[in-house]
Amino acid sequence: MNILVTGAAGFVGSHLCERLLQMEGTEVVGLDVFVNPSLAPVKQRNIAALVKNPRFRFIQEDLLQADLPALLQGVDVVYHLAGMPGVRSSWGSDFQLYVTHNILATQRLLEAARVSKLDRFIYVSTSSVYGEKTGRVPEDAPPVPLSPYGVSKLAGEHLCHVYRLCYGVPIVILRYFTVYGPRQRSDMAFHLFIHSLMKHEPITVFGDGRQTRDFTYVADCVEATAAALTANGVIGETINIGGLERASVLDVIAMLERLTGEKAILRFTGNLHGEPRHTWADISKAERLLGYRPVVPLEEGLARQIAAIRSTLSD
DSSP, X not given: OEEEEETTTSHHHHHHHHHHHTSTTOEEEEEOOOSSGGGHHHHHHHTTTGGGSTTEEEEOOOTTTSOHHHHHTTOOEEEEXXXXXXXXXXXXXXXXXXXXXXXXXXXXXXXXXXXXXXXXEEEEEEGGGTOSOOSSBOTTSOOOOSSHHHHHHHHHHHHHHHHHHHHOOOEEEEEEOOEESTTOOTTSHHHHHXXXXXXXXXXXXXXXXXXXXXXXXXXXXXXXXHHTTTOTTOTTOXXXXXXXXXXXXXXXXXXXXXXXXXXXXXXXXXXXXXXXXBOOBOOHHHHHHHOXXXXXXXXXXXXHHHHHHHHHHTO
16 A cells, blocks of 8 residues: 655654554655754654655655645555644744645645545644534534634645545545654644753743643554554544543643653743633544544653653753
8 A cells, every 4th residue: 555644754744654664565655845944853853764664755845846646646545744833823924834834735735636546535633623612522513713723724624525525535534632742843832841841941831721631642643543544434534533631731740840850940921822721532433433542641651752852862
């Protein structure tokens, strides 16, 4: 089976490529444009092991410029993870980048997909499309995004549905809930918290720190994502991918203090625009369709992320 993974050098994308290559009979093409050039060394490190695998081929190219029909020739499945991430930076003039990389690039890839003979087009979306909700959130909850980022990802979902209805593109949509673990982006909360603890620097806490998230360890997330490759009954479906447990920001910082042996210096500031106070995934659909069972407890996942960060610092 030939698989194209966009965003292959990113946090989840690199882990996904590794998992797909563990499957028998897979060939993986990874595409990534390195949207932020300053992160190029990090992305090169993410794929360092992958490029040594004879069944993996890496292409550094922009989806907006690549010859996509040629790229999709012979491809059976597309995993579309590429895009512009981040809620906080999606406001103001920077939204143009989100339109370009999350909407226009997705539409261009779908245009190529509609004339290709794909078995699946798996689009990775986000819990940010839901906005503020109470309790466990099922996939049929009305999406009311609170940020331009969430709007851009929801637009990508709508494009997927349009191309499925009009052209039969076999889409599957996965909505990730706050993924963490080794290789997490340096602008994400856990990475920032761990670095601040190690450097004895203040940790910025937005709001009162009691907001909660459904934290999903990257290996669990990737298992669910890989399962979508062959699962029955998933074409046309939208599926939540959540974690084993929820926690507040202050709970996470307390865990990190225990794991690192360092005392956090907390600096509280105002609430963030665009962030829901709580997220909590109803994953019963993922359990039923993908056989998904998250297994990594939050504290264990944090310990693994700390170990990974320490290893990169010692390189």
